[in-house]
Amino acid sequence: MKNIDWKNLSFGYVKTDYNVRCYYRNGEWGKIETSSSEHIPMHMAATCLHYGQEAFEGMKAYRGKDGQVRLFRWEENCKRLERSAEAIMMQPVPMEIFRDACFKVIALNKDYIPPYGTGGSLYIRPLLIGTGAKVGVSPADEYLFIIFVTPVGPYFKEGFKPVKMQLARDYDRAAPLGTGHVKVGGNYAASLRAGVRAHKEGYAATIFADAKTKQYIDEAGPANFFGIKNGKYITPDSHTILPSITNMSLRELAKDVGLVVENRNIPIEELATFEEAGACGTAAVISPIEVIHDRETGKVYQISKNGEPGPWSQKLYNYLTGIQFGEVEDKFNWCTVVPC
Ligand SMILES: *Cc1c(COP(=O)(O)O)cnc(C)c1O
Numbered sequence: 018m019k020n021i022d023w024k025n026l027s028f029g030y031v032k033t034d035y036n037v038r039c040y041y042r043n044g045e046w047g048k049i050e051t052s053s054s055e056h057i058p059m060h061m062a063a064t065c066l067h068y069g070q071e072a073f074e075g076m077k078a079y080r081g082k083d084g085q086v087r088l089f090r091w092e093e094n095c096k097r098l099e100r101s102a103e104a105i106m107m108q109p110v111p112m113e114i115f116r117d118a119c120f121k122v123i124a125l126n127k128d129y130i131p132p133y134g135t136g137g138s139l140y141i142r143p144l145l146i147g148t149g150a151k152v153g154v155s156p157a158d159e160y161l162f163i164i165f166v167t168p169v170g171p172y173f174k175e176g177f178k179p180v181k182m183q184l185a186r187d188y189d190r191a192a193p194l195g196t197g198h199v200k201v202g203g204n205y206a207a208s209l210r211a212g213v214r215a216h217k218e219g220y221a222a223t224i225f226a227d228a229k230t231k232q233y234i235d236e237a238g239p240a241n242f243f244g245i246k247n248g249k250y251i252t253p254d255s256h257t258i259l260p261s262i263t264n265m266s267l268r269e270l271a272k273d274v275g276l277v278v279e280n281r282n283i284p285i286e287e288l289a290t291f292e293e294a295g296a297c298g299t300a301a302v303i304s305p306i307e308v309i310h311d312r313e314t315g316k317v318y319q320i321s322k323n324g325e326p327g328p329w330s331q332k333l334y335n336y337l338t339g340i341q342f343g344e345v346e347d348k349f350n351w352c353t354v355v356p357c
Contacts, residue, residue: 081343136171219242
């Protein structure tokens with residue numbers, strides 16, 4: 018176990034001992050290599066640098082109550098990386114390589130997995146990039162798949178607290194038939210300007226409206242949006258939203274605790290009717306939303322009336338994190354115990 022102040026870890030980069038790498042060259046994937054370097058030597062004409070051939074994933078491994086290390090739904094992350102690769106014409110990573118690389122990098126860095134009870138976890142960042150040199154716009158012939166890990170603290174240090182969000186229509190993170198549905202770096206570049214402005218103006222994130230009509234709720238910054246009312250868990254159905262594995266899991270749990278799940282367009286005005294709302298993703302699981310300010314109209318949608326998360330959000334959060342930390346029966350078989 019490393020000498021780290023686990024309780025005060027933030028969601029940032031901490032150097033670990035090893036990362037793992039696998040190269041696609043001459044039409045085939047090579048062996049998984051271990052590296053202790055934080056750097057990637059690369060050709061200056063690599064397609065990831067010029068033409069955005071880059072996709073990534075984000076998942077977590079948790080040290081459980083029983084001391085075992087659990088990886089949450091890695092198969093889903095693998096499938097999503099495959100969809101991302103296909104969307105921007107990169108070579109997909111075979112499932113065995115993805116799995117072996119995950120297990121290997123976790124085992125090599127097991128001393129960086131935060132102890133049970135600190136609320137921390139090991140964040141796992143798979144990255145796939147085009148490394149082949151091209152000057153004309155075309156897909157690369159060579160790719161690098163790399164996974165690094167970094168220990169992260171509990172997202173909510175002062176407890177599970179609602180945040181303020183800003184709704185904006187003057188920026189889009191993804192085009193209607195673009196790449197919003199896959200986890201590629203370009204979407205993040207496109208969202209930076211709105212996100213930084215939101216932070217500057219005092220909000221946790223930007224809620225984007227759908228790019229085509231500007232009438233519906235789309236993505237909540239780097240997370241999916243959901244609202245709860247009248248016993249229903251409602252989350253947008255849109256091609257420009259990244260299918261969050263957290264959201265997919267919350268929908269299952271919502272059904273399990275007796276909510277009805279609706280996947281449909283959410284008109285912006287409907288925000289006034291939600292009893293609870295949140296943003297969901299691997300980093301925070303759920304960020305409950307206190308209030309949403311519409312930047313253009315000045316409208317205020319007060320969701321949490323007492324500054325606390327709603328009862329359903331709390332229940333879903335406890336249920337999901339309970340499964341991840343091995344405190345609650347994993348009846349959906351979502352966790353893989355990692356040999357380490
Ligand atoms: C990664 C991501 C999410 C969350 O997905 P999870 O699989 O739950 O971590 C949501 N929206 C965007 C835009 C993302 O990139």
